[in-house]
Structure formats: C-alpha cells, structure tokens
Amino acid sequence: MKSVNYRLLFSKSIFLGIFFLNIVFAQAQNEKKYIKEGDAAAASGDSKTALNQYLQAYKLNQTNASLNYKIGVQYLKSEYPHKCLSYFESAYKLDPKVDKDILFNLGVAYQENHRFDEAADYFTKYRATLDPSNPFLKKIDRRLYECANGKEFMEKPVDVKIQSVSSVVNSPYSDFAPVISADEKVMIFTSRRPGSTGGSFDENGQYYEDIYISKKIAGQWGAPQNIGSNINTEFHDASIALSADGSELFIYKDDNAGDIYYCKQRADGSWSKPLPIEGSVNSRTYRENAAAVSPDGNTLFFASNREGGYGKLDLYMVKMNDKGFWGKPINLGPTINTEVDDESPFMDFDGMTLYFSSRAHKGMGGLDIFKTYYDSTKGDWTEPINMGYPINSADDDINFVLSGDGGHGYYASAKDDGVGEKDIYMISMPPREDRTKLIEKMKAMHLDAPIADVVPAPTVAAVLLPITIKGVVKDAETGKPMQTVVQLTDENGKLIAEKNVGPDGLYSFTVKNEAATSYTLSTEKEEFGFINKTFSVPGEKTSSQEITQNLALKKLAVGNVYVLRNIYFDFDKATLKSASNKELNNLLQLLKQNPEMEIEISGHTDSKGSDEYNRVLSRKRAQAVVNWLVSKGISKNRLKFEGYGESRPLASNDDELEGRELNRRTEFKILKK
Template sequence: MVDQGDKLYSRQEFVKARAAFEAAEKIDPNDAKIQLKIGLTFLSSSPKFQSLQHLERAYKLDQQVDPDIHYYLGMSNQLNFHFKKAQKHFELYKERNKRMGPICDHKIEECKRADSLMNTAVSAIVKVMDWPVNSPYDDYGPLLNASEDKLIFTSARDSSFFDRRTKTLFEEIFISELKDGVWTVPQKISSNINNQFHDAAASLTRDGKTLIVYYGEGNGDLYRSDYDGVNWSKPVSMGNIINGPMSNETSGCFTPDGNKFYFASDRPDGYGGLDIYMVEKDKHGEWTNAINLGPEINTPGNEDAPFLHNDSTIYFGSDTHPGLGSYDIFKSSSINGKWQKPENLGYPVNTAEYENFFHLTEDKKRGYYASVRQEGSGRTDLCMVTFLEPEPVVQVETEPEPEEVETTQQPASDEFVDPLISLQKDLGIATALKGTVIDAQSSIPLKAQVVLIDNATNTIISRVYSNPATGQFSIDIPHGGNYGINTSVDGYLFNSMNFEVPTFSEYQEIDTHILMAKAETGSKVVLKNVFFDSGKADLKKESIGEMERILTLLTKNPNLRLQVNGHTDSAGDDALNKQLSLKRAQAVVTYLVSNGIDQERLTAVGFGEERPLVSNDDEMEGREINRRTEIEVIQGS
C-alpha cells in the first residue's frame, strides 16, 4: 500500500495517494513515515490546513523523520494561522539548510507581517457562499452585475473535458441567478462560450452585457462575448495589442466608461511573472500600445486579476507584495496619473491561504472573491465579504520581533468580538456542521451569530454568521474535544448544542435546523452545555460557558424572568430523582445569583422523571435526552 501510494504521489495523484497511505495507517498508526506522507498529500493538494495534525504526529513519533520536516511544519503552521510556531520551524530549517536561507527569510517575514495583520483585523465579515454556488471542486472568479442578482464564475464541476497532462477536469464558466433570496443551481453559461479546453470568466461589465473570457488553448488569451438579452455571442479575441504572440494573458477588465482595459500578462518586458498592463482607446476607438503599470504595482512575482472600481482605484491579487502568504488582495489609487503603494485589504479578507479575483460592489459595502478557507470546502471557494466600516486601509510593515509572552485566550462571552478563526487550535477538522437558523413559529430565516466553544477551556474557537436571506451557515468542529455551539439572535433565547468529537474520528457532515424561540412567556431552551457528574448536583467547570450565556441573556433583557427546570431519566428511585433534579436546578440559580442576578427573577423547579422528551425504553440515547436542565421564560422581555 505504501509503495502504491508513493507511485501515485510521484504522479501527483495526491488524493489517490492519500487513500493508499491512510489504508497503511490503519495497520500501523504509529509509523512516522506514513503520517508524514499523509501530511504531504494534504500540503500538496487540499485542504492544505489538514496537513498539520499528521505532520506534527510524524515529528512527535520521530524528529528525524525527514530532513525537510521543519519546512513542512512551518508551511502547515502558517496555513493554520500559527505564525510564531511557523517562524520557529522556518528558523530551525534555515539553520540546518543554508541554501534555503533566502526562501526561509521570505517565509519568516511573511509570518511577522501576518501576525501584524491579524492584530489589526479590519471590521468585516467573510462568508463562504453556500451550496449550490460552491461545490467540492475549485470555484473561483465570481462576477456580478450591478444589481447583484446574476453571478458568473468558473468551476470544474460537471465538466465533460479532461486534461490528460494535469489529470484534472478542464474548468468551464457557470451562471446562477438570485431568486427569492436564494441562488439557483448554476448552469453552464452557453455552448457559444464553453469549449473543450480550459475556459474562465475574467470580468463582467456593470450592465452584465459584456463578459471577458480566458481561453487556455495555446498560450492563453482573452476574448470578449456580448449578451443580447437572450444569448451570449461567440467570443472574439481582444486583439493582438492585448494578446501577445508568445505570452499568457490570464485576466482583464474594462474601466466603467469602457475606454481603458487593464489585463495581466507574462510578456517578456515585465518585472517578473504576471504583470498588470493597461491599454487605452485612441480617437478612432483603437487600442493604444500596452503600458506596464510599473514597479509600484508589479513585482518580480505575480500580479493578477485586476479590477477597476473606478478610473483611479485598482484591486488585484499578488503573491509578492507584503501579505499573509500565497496570494493576497491589494488596492492602489492613482493620484495625478501615478499609482500609489498598494495597500493590503487585511484580515479577515486575506489569510495565509489563496485569495484572488476580487470584485467590489458599486456602493463599496461588499466584495466577492475566491479564497481557500477552513470553513469552506478546503478548495477554492466563492466568498463574500461585508465591510462593516468604510473601506479598510491596512499598512503592512514588518515590526521588530516582540518578546514572546504567554497569551490569555478570550472568555466565551457574547460581550466580546473575536477573530473568525482561533489562532490557538492546532487540530484538524472532524465535523462540518451545516445548518439553517429559522424562527421557531414562522420559519422565517434569521441572521444569527453562531459560536463554537471549547467547553474544556471555555474559549471561543470560531464565530460565523448565518445568511440573513437564507439562514444558512457552516462551521467546522475540530478533532478531540467537547464543544458547545451557541446560536444567538437579539430578541430570542439562545440555542444550545453539544458535540463530543473523538481525537481520531472520520470526517463527517451534519445538517441541522436551529429553531430560535423568542424571549417571550412559555419559551424554553434545553441547556446542552450544562454538566453534572452522575448522581450529583455540582456544576462541572465545563458548564461555565453556558452559565455566562444565561448571564448575558438576563443582563441584556432586564425584565426577563426565568424558571430553571431540572429533569432526570427513569432510572432509580422516583423521589430521589425529583430531589436530584431540584438540586441541579438550584445549582444553576445559585450560580446566576452569585454573579449579580436578582433572586426575584429566578425560580428553580425539579420535575424528576415526570416530563420525558422521549421514551426511557432506549437505555442509551433516550435516557440521555431526558436527563436535562432547561430554562423557561415565565415573564418575557
């Protein structure tokens, strides 16, 4: 199996190689080489961030497992936002491999800058767009018309054509429409546009009538297709001024007035790989010679996917301008005809992974782009960012290395704002929870805050928001721990869920509907994250996060009065069960009163086994469901 995996890996068939190595892992889970090989299949494909648990295990089993192990660990830690750990591994690798010094120095600088960017996160919410827009394949290049009800993008899903050289499906262009707040299942845009080679959507004019298309046949060139209200025309070349005879033109866009066209090309007169160029129409409507935007914009690396919000502001992707790693998105303004130093859009727009193909809405409140994110598929997904403040300006400077100090993790209270992805969690993803948040009575979708909390440490792991139009969200739960999911909406009781995830568990996806009850008389919520030892009534420390959420609820709603109900299963003596349930309810009340809540607002009741939710005949699951503590509103807010 290992030999088979090695052969597949050498042919760059990483997913198949991983399956072979994982089969070998089941026979010997403590083989450091096998753990290394599994980690490298992730690092070489996707989802890259899942490489960390295997590489760290390989290193723990054998620190000499591979001469390049510190470089691999540096890369994987960087992708998982552990920038100081990544920096240490790059430094160790540099000490032992002098010829890699320049590369390691570059990675170390990336980690320092990333730390700075993470500490100055912009006020924005990034959401991976929901299925069916995204798929298990790479999806990128989101283009929207001005009214944001038509989406055109590039994907390898449902492709009929296979690239024998790369052993991947050729990508094609798809279109989806927003109807009743939901994106329709994407369809191939037109047989006039998609061909048997690689096709990609490069840009769309604001009126949605002109599409710039990239065709990968030959060197790779740009074409134009126009929409007449019914059909897309057969694309025609953008011409020899834009498409060079020996160069690859990957993307391009018009200015809003249509008189200028900016595009990316690797033609030989540039500063590095892909550079951004501009052509302008003369008085006869012909394109002038292409002008390189110069060293302020272009670097020895790659600059790609230009987007002009107006004639004087350009957005683009770069793998060399100071950023968090891989491709980041940058912005530059033209003042008196001169492009200024590009500004990184900052975290959470950019991460240590890939971000590119950014398009900003006309009102500057939202941006659509492609990104590889841990809360997504692990491949390139279409994302939407909502800016909560005016457009961010993030100056990225490398600061002197600060002394390493012990950090304190954030308490799991809704009164705090935390990064979307915790920098503290080293484990891979075990469970993808995908859900819809709706009003329990009307079934109307709700915009909710969904928070994942490590109950053992009472710290927030991640925070996402459901789509206000659909109520949908997705959040990833790591291996190895007991986690609470808290969902909250103003004017509603919070919803509480609990997950116990083994350290070595198979990846799974869970779909759920979260019903939110308004904070009005008669509403109840089961406290899934309040814990007691068997037969006892003392709150376990893992319950603190849930107790703080009740405190927050009562503090935000000063007129709210609650009854805490204790319940048991049917095992044991009836009278003892009722007594135990009352003591547990009283323990919750005591905690709340000791933390400043007026005793008059709280009542404790023990029902014992009188009110089961399900039959107690199921000795495992049924009885576990019936053993519960809940809060009930006896006076609304």
C-alpha cells in the first residue's frame, strides 16, 4: 500500500485556495469598477453607457441586489423598458428594502409587461406606505386607473395587423417619426443611422438625427435615401408632418426652445431650404415640437408648451387667411388638452378626425394614441377615444399617421423582434365605411388610391463575410510587443469582446455589421498610459476585409505627453459631451492609481479662426477637463491647464482628414510622477 503524502496534498490545497481567492478578488474588483463607471455615467445622464457598464458587472455577480435594481432603473429609461422586470424581481427577492421605491418600480415593470393585476397589486402596496398628504398619491392613482384600462383593452383587442414596413427601410439603429403622402407613395422618416450629415455624435453618443426618404414602387418600399444637406444639418433634424400630396414637408429643429420649419419640393424633385413657419406658430421661449396639416393645406395643428395652455404640451390649430398667411393660434380646449402632455397630432383625410397622443384621458400607460371628431354643430371636439390594444401599449405610442383611404397606419416602436432600437411599423386598419368617399376625394385632388402591398419574391441573399480587426500592441518607445488586455466596444460603448494579448502582442476580433459603423479599441497597462482608439469600419461585403489597428502604449514618465483622442465638446463651446466619459474616467483612474502624479491638461485647435480666438477656446476646453476631474475628487494642486490654440500642430492644416482632425485634440503632460 502506497503512503499518502499529506504535506503535498496540503500544499496543493493551499495553492488552489489562494488561486481561487485571487480569481474571486479580481472579479470583485472588476465588478466594483464597472459599477463605479456605471454610476458616473448615470449621474451625467448617459443611460446607455450606464446600462452597459452595469450589465458587465452583472456578468460577474448576479446576486447583488443594488446592481439588479440599478439595471432595472436604466432599462426603464431605455427603448426597452419591459426588460426591467426580471432585474427588479431579483433585487426585491435579494433585498426587499433595496430601495424605497422598489414597490413602485415593480408596479411599473409589471405594467410595462401588460401584467396589470400584478402591477396594481404592487402600486397598492406602495400606496399604503405613503402619507395621506403625499402629492405622489395622485400619480399612483393614475397608474391604477391605467392598469384597469389596460386589462379592459386587452380583453377586447382591436382587429388589426401590425408588421414591420420592411427590412429595407428599417436599420440596426433608431428609425422613427414616419410621415407619408396620402397615396402612400412617399414615406419620410427620421433616423440615427450612420451616414448622417456631419457624421457626429450627440451628447448621448448617438448619431445626430437626419431625415430620410423612401418611395414605394410596385407596392414595395425602396431603399431610403438621405434627403440631402439642403434640409439635414450637422445637428438634429426630424420629420414631423407631410402634406397630403407629399410636396410640403414640416420638420422640427432645436432652434430657440424648439421650432417648426417647412420646405417644399421643387419640380425637379429637390427640396427648398427649410424656413421657420411664418406668423405666431413658433415662439421665442417655448417649444413647438409636432405638427399636422389638413388635407386641403389650410389648417395647421401643432403642439406647444407656451403660456396660457391647460398643462405641459397642448394642441393648437391655426388657419391660413386669404392672403396666404397663418393666423392666430387657437388652443383646442379642455376636451382634448389636459394638465400633462397632449401632442403628436395627425388630421385624417376626412378633414374631421384628429388623432393625437396623450398621457391623460383613458390610457393604459405612457403616451396613448386617441382620436376625436370635430362636431361642427357644437363647434367643439368630441371626447377622445383610445385606439385600443394592440395599437396602444403600456409604453409610449406616438407619431401615428394614416393613409388617405384609412387602410394603413404607420408609427415607430421598439419591439424585441425589430431590426434596430426603434423600427417603423405598418398597421393594417379595420375596414372603414367612408373608404369610397375618401378615394373619391383623393381622385379630386389628383391623388391615386393606395395600392396593396406586394410581397416580394424570395431571393437568395448574398453571403456577407465578417470583418477582421487585428493589430499588435507595442511599447511606444522600444517597439517591443506587450502582453495586456484589449477591449472592443461599439459606438454606443457596449463591450463587444475582450482579448488577452500574449507575449507576441498580437490580437484580433471578428465583427459583423451590415452598415458602416465605428468601434473603439481600448487597452492599458500598469506603469503605462491608456489608449481608447476610435475608428470607422465599413459594412460587410461578399469579399473578406481586414482592418489593422496597431496600439502603442507610452510609459508613464515626467515630460511625456499623451493625446486624449475621445474628448468631445459641443460645437464652438467648452461644454463636455457625455461621449467623453470613457476617456475622462480612464484619466481619472490613472490619477487615482498614481496619487503623487501632477499633470497639465492642454487644449489644441486647427487653424480655422483667429489665433487669439483659438487660444482662448482651447484654454477654456482644457479648463473644462480640469473642472471635471476636480468634481470627481482630484485636488486642484495636482492639475494645471493651458490652451495652445493652433500653435502646436501635429500635422499640416491643409488637409481636413489627416491634418485638421489630428490637430483638434486634448492632451495631458506628466509634470510630476
């Protein structure tokens, strides 16, 4: 019988114990890091980044009650609020006192998932915890009313069919606010897809909204085209209404507090430059964000939060006078307008039925779509009628439009089976008794009746090959390969993949994206700086594509300068955008890990503008970065800032892509280590 070496077994047990403890410790540290980054993003209003960071932490620990609750809260703010339920349920199960509002949020979660009895139960429990004088009771009672309505509507659903308009129209990004001509030959909508005018990101890290147009040929919607730089700008541009014949487009711009513009289609198919609507429709200090025009073009309906209304956003109408100018706006009155939001109007082709969205009336949650009729004998609108389920849901239902014959409705929604974050859907409506009259009216206006959609014949799709992103991580000074970890994130900050790089420094990722998009490679190493390198990747093709992105890490040493490439500011301002958070947080962590380090933040511009203007702007931007770091707990004594304007270019300013873009940058220099 062989003797047992207990000393060896004991040593192995100790080794394995320490090994697994190290793994647990590392996971705990990473979990804290992700949560901290998520908290910072949430505090700055960047819900997408916050959710992505929390989900990364969740992969490491699913039993953290607070983390589950935070994920639920961020899902409520997303395009998919119904996904919050499982996280709120877990949070409550792990710790019933995880947050004072857990009962309320569980009610909201069940309501979003159309489980109205359970929602009402949690709302009732939460209500019992409130003081009788608490003003929040009114909100709870509204929720209970919505649950009762939702249950009623779902028991008697409307006979409609809802389907995606087409994978040709919808993209992997947000597509919404569709408007159509009465004959359904033209659809104009808003999208956040790549290829936007200017190609820039907003404060939430998404492409600025652009307007696109699609035309129906032989019953099929064609590939959307950007409507053009004559209408689209570098910032937000959104479609809100289209005349019955498709020749006049109304759009929303962020000017003032939000204004309505219009443009007309020329004989050659091009569009005129958008102009603000004349008269008193737009106000200087209030928001006008939605519009609809009557079939004859003589009455405009719009939403505004101006003074003198009944609540927040109210609906107004204005008529065109004999001279072709819009008259004085008239509030549609308390039958329609309430103390909350009433918006998104659309006038039926019959000229008497108004559709709109409201957070009040007999709704089932969020904004619901209603219809009301103008009673000419009483000179007033009838009591609004809910369009019913499944047209309406417990989430926001908005931007509803209808074809001239009433056969098809269109709106946008975020559904689990969608192509992107929001997709455009077509609703096949119940038959209307007045359809013949509507078609006759269309013919009188020289408009064709909508034709039935043609189901395209099945085709053999071309095989698109994935794209390889590869490179090597090197020491910037010696050129030697480095062993580290490289992360790949998408344009929304979501982690796509993570690779442990071996001694040869080589890494590679495989990605699939139908359309052109951008990715960011990130890596860092102790005693070295960090890199967040953002670059564009074309769409997939039938041939293989390889993109090489080498990464060079520079050692942390006094006098060394490091470029912060992903620091973004509002145009011509020193206001930091939330898309800068990842780069800023990396710099913050570097300073916390090196408590003796002192740095100078420097701002640099290209050669556009005067020398003095560029110097002042670059200094203000450098100061904004310093202020952000100080707000996160870094001592002012460790930070200096300076603006060098255009005086220290990295490349020639003669070329936009390789020159000016490189010269517009923020840097930090180590003064003390």
